[in-house]
Amino acid sequence: MAVTWDVLQREWQEKKFRPLYVFGGDEPFFMDQAMDTLATSTLEEHERDFNLTVLYGRETDAATIMSEAKRFPMMAERTVVLVKEAQQIKDIEALASYVAQVQPSTVLALALKGKKLDKRKALYKALQKHDGVYLEFPKFYDNQVPAWVESQAQSMGLKMSGKAAALLGEYIGADLSRIFHELEKIQAFVGEGGEVSAKIIEERTGMSREFNTFELIKALAAKDIAQSYRIAKSMGENPKNNPVVVTLSLLFGNFSKALVYGALPDKNPRSAAAALKISEFALRDIARIAQNYPPPKLLRIVGYIRDADRQAKGMGAPHINDSDILNELLFKILY
Template sequence: MDEVTKIVNDIKQGNIKPIYFLMGEEPYYIDRLTEYIENNILTEEEKGFNQMVLYGKDVTVEDVISNAKRYPMMADRQVVIVKEAQELARTIDKFESYAENPQPTTVLVIAYKYKTLDKRKKVTKLMDKHGLVFESKKLYENQVGDWIKRVLSGKGYGIEPKAAAMLVEFLGTDLSKINNELEKLAIILPQGSMITPHHIEENIGISKDYNVFELRKAIGERDQLKAYKIAAYFAQNPKDNPLVMTVGLVFGFFTQLLQYHGLKDKNPSNAAKMLKVNPYFLKDYDIALRNYPMRKVSGIVATLRDIDVKSKGVGAAALSNDDLLKEMLVKIFN
């Protein structure tokens, strides 16, 4: 994220704000910025007296302000970090007085995860005026593959599109979880490696042949034998392949296919943009487009809604995951 890079570069150049209010639904960047400030503003010798880490559930806003108003000892500045600051949500407005006139020798970091402050609030405006307010937004699923590619590129690695897709389908959009797995791969594989589906399967435990990505591909190609094999594997490994998630991802595939049918401009660049998919995977949608007419796709979407309800235990108490997966495939292929 460009904004994160700019904040880090500003700190490196000595342009340090007295307040960093880090908020948002995506905790990954909040944690990374907090960690960077914690590790890089003060020297190791200065940290003993001048760096304090507080936790929102253990302190009040008044406690934080009291610590922030202290003067540094034998250093130019002190750092006060408030982690899990969302625990102070009910009294966050009490920061107004401090934000209006922050201590210039203090760097106050407020890590306010999973929530955001209304930018029209006085406290938010004051923090942004005299410090910095950063919002870490959740990435959409179709953006995570590019994020993985950028992170790995920065570490000196490449990744094949299918391998990135496997990570997204298995780990979702949780950047912290994905980054943990990428760091494991960086330890195992030599720098300069191109990460493949085989590496993902061998080191992370995601099957390169039995995953939702391959199931959707088999369905799109009307490869019934392969689809039923994958479904049987899912039924035998329900913890790694939750039925609700499987149905949801297949539903998403056919919803995109319905949208693809309706596109007037099917130029690859426009289609990939409208469907929010990596252009590399557009060929799978082209094959499915030929195999499933628009009317058939509409019927499948309705069927998958019904299967989704059953997968959540409504009206299907006697049906196993295996039975529901088979029912899904029978209705798709018929």
């Protein structure tokens, strides 16, 4: 049956469990969270040794999974079987026969990372017909990240400003697992109920307000030549924290989006951000780039960045160091 992630979390908090869950889609964070929550909420710690089984798709098959699922619990209310990397089960469709006759005392969960069930086939149809759950976690886009960061921070007892949430999202992107890890570090630093400002984000995640790629993008967007070279010099002195391939990737993303932004018929911030799949916070720099660089120049800049990326990866000019690659690119962008 069709349920949402929020509904499942509420059910699990109330200790209500379905006999079978299948998770699919392109967002691994929620899938991992679902499997971890099932492992801890279905059984008490002392019950897990005999009643929790974790299998991996590449090492198992449908017959083994069904055999484990049909076991009776030992001194516990239920048996729990978690199958990770289930997209690698070669005969996964054979599990349809189990769906029709589940073991009532078992909770079986499968996680298909980067894959979805084929809705034309038997397993999906069986899940819809019987008391099983199939839930897909779609890929998270950059424009969804700030709101999620604020919500996650709140659930962790943190008071985070919208600017801080947007900054963390821009710095890391839509890597929810990494964002969650950074929030855990920040939580340990400020404590429960602590306030999280943009300054704390910069300090605790290793960002420098003045010398990072995001400040370089702002300087380039403003066509601030002196500041652009000042930031590039600082970044070049600390290549470990500022790998040029990462810088080039972010520059490419911003300038290519500026090119698309310039052609949008509706430049209302909310509409434009949705069209580009970014946050309104990130749109500010992109809009300014589009304002200060005409489309023909933007098109050339995108080409320059591609050339610099090839150089940084040792193609064409293997003896140019990263600092020289970035400085040469800045000259082409700014002049």
